[in-house]
Amino acid sequence: MHDTQKIFLQQINENKGIIHKVAKMYMDNPLDQEDLFQEIVMQLWKAYPSFKGTSKFSTWMYRVALNTAIVFFKKDHRKVDKASLNEQIEIADFSDSHEKEEKLAYLYKAVQELNQIEKALIFLFLENQSHREIAQNLGITEVNARVKLNRTKEKLQQIIKKNGYEF
Structure with missing residues (x-):
């Protein structure tokens, strides 16, 4: 195997959690999540020659993964199931792992509405x-990121309340 491929696969393996999380944020169905995961990996490989190493691989990966997800989502004409998924934005430490998984599932359902x-x-x-x-x-200003994030957190909290998922 070529050294470039080895390094790329090692980086993907070390950071695959990022790709899984992006896929869950953008797709509700597990099959769609897998399709998006594969699309992100393919786009990362295509873009890998442009990775200059001036930032961490994970930072570059976030950008490529999110851009790929947005394009993939726009191409996907299927209606997303709006059955709510959510949890509090600040994921607390829950003693019961089943409860934690359930609350994470609620969070992902709520995020589907964003x-x-x-x-x-x-x-x-x-x-x-x-x-x-x-x-x-x-690719926005820091002030814009702060404002948009605060508005988005408020919107997500409203979705959680609307769907009765407050804990």
């Missing part, structure tokens, strides 16, 4: 990205 940019904002927020990092990943 638009593509809002999903990206929440995803990056849940990945503990700073306002500056969010702005860089989305």
Whole structure:
């Protein structure tokens, strides 16, 4: 195997959780999530020659994965099941792992009701990205990222309340 391929596959393996999370944010159905996962990996491979190493691989990966998800979502003409999924934005430490999984499922359902940019904002927020990092990943100003994120968190909380998923 070529060295470039080995390095790429190692990076993908070390950061595959990012791809899975993006796929869950944008697609409700597990088969669609898998399709999106594969599409993201393919786009990362195509774009890999342009990765200069001036930022961390994971930072570059966020940008490619989110852009791919947005394009994939726009191409996908199927209606997303709006059956609500959500949980509090700040994911607390739950003693019962079943309860934690259930609340995460609610969060993902609620996120399905957000638009593509809002999903990206929440995803990056849940990945503990700073306002500056969010702005860089989305190509917007830091102030704009902060404002949009606050509005998106408020919108997500309203979706959670509307659907009766408050805990």
